[in-house]
Amino acid sequence: xxxxxxxxxxxxxxxxxxxxxxxxxxxxxxxxxxxxxxxxxxxxxxxxxxxxxxxxxxxxxxxxxxxxxxxxxxxxxxxxxxxxxxxxxxxxxxxxxxxxxxxxxxxxxxxxxxxxxxxxxxxxxxxxxxxxxxxxxxxxxxxxxxxxxxxxxxxxxxxxxxxxxxxxxxxxxxxxxxxxxxxxxxxxxxxxxxxxxxxxxxxxxxxxxxxxxxxxxxxxxxx
Numbered sequence: 001x002x003x004x005x006x007x008x009x010x011x012x013x014x015x016x017x018x019x020x021x022x023x024x025x026x027x028x029x030x031x032x033x034x035x036x037x038x039x040x041x042x043x044x045x046x047x048x049x050x051x052x053x054x055x056x057x058x059x060x061x062x063x064x065x066x067x068x069x070x071x072x073x074x075x076x077x078x079x080x081x082x083x084x085x086x087x088x089x090x091x092x093x094x095x096x097x098x099x100x101x102x103x104x105x106x107x108x109x110x111x112x113x114x115x116x117x118x119x120x121x122x123x124x125x126x127x128x129x130x131x132x133x134x135x136x137x138x139x140x141x142x143x144x145x146x147x148x149x150x151x152x153x154x155x156x157x158x159x160x161x162x163x164x165x166x167x168x169x170x171x172x173x174x175x176x177x178x179x180x181x182x183x184x185x186x187x188x189x190x191x192x193x194x195x196x197x198x199x200x201x202x203x204x205x206x207x208x209x210x211x212x213x214x215x216x217x218x219x220x221x222x223x
Contacts (some may be wrong), residue, residue, distance in 0.1 A: 021046035034067050040077035043069075045172070047188065054172040057158075057208060068209050069172065165190050174208040181218035 025031040026049035033046035037053065043062040044051035056062055056069035061077065063070040159167045165187035166173050177183035177194070184203040185192035197203055202216035 021049045021051050023049055025049045036062065036064050036080065038081055040075065040080040040082050043172075053170060055170060056172060070207075161190065163190075163192055165192055172208075174203070174205075176203050176205045176218070181213070181216065 020035070021033055021044075022031060025033060025046055029048060031046075035044035035046065035051055037043045040061045041056045041059075043054055043056070045054045046052075059072060060069040061072050061075035062068075063075045064078075065076075158171060158173070161167055164175050164185065167190075169187075169190045171187075173187040174195075175185050175187075175192075177185065181202040182197050182199070184195050184197070184205075186195050187193075197210035200213075201210040202213045202218045203209075204211035204216040206217070
């Protein structure tokens with residue numbers, strides 16, 4: 001058991017250290033390699049040495065600690081883009097205060113001018129006749145209410161082919177093997193590829209990960 005844990009930790013450290021697809025995968029497609037994406041709900045899957053963009057299912061985010069799609073509360077996106085959230089602008093530096101100007105000397109008081117003679121009062125003009133009131137405008141008719149837009153379909157619905165893989169090949173999709181709890185299928189470019197979980201784990205179709213048997217909920221007789 002300790003040997004398995006050491007092997008898994010070593011593989012996890014190696015995956016974190018690699019930021020590009022291994023060249024050996026061009027000839028050996030059994031090598032698995034995932035890379036983080038600029039968006040938190042996406043990742044890159046190395047296919048024959050080429051990184052292919054993949055989307056996490058539904059509202060899941062890609063967890064760089066476990067290298068799988070996970071619930072949002074379990075994922076630290078770090079500097080990756082979060083869907084629907086605008087990046088916060090950096091605060092601008094406060095300008096340095098300008099030095100206060102030196103006070104100018106008070107000017108000498110000017111001599112007071114002599115008072116001018118008061119002008120004669122002009123005769124008051126005759127009052128103009130009041131204008132007739134304009135007729136009030138007729139009230140404009142109230143605009144009819146616009147019809148409410150129809151709700152858009154749920155983005156989490158995925159259109160599947162007859163073989164169980166999504167029609168969109170860029171969607172990351174796994175589905176269970178109905179005859180073996182330990183086995184599952186991974187969709188690669190629209191074709192199901194058989195995969196196997198570690199010996200003590202079962203495939204969890206809800207989370208699309210290998211999980212403990214009591215949490216996976218598999219009802220197949222062959223474990």
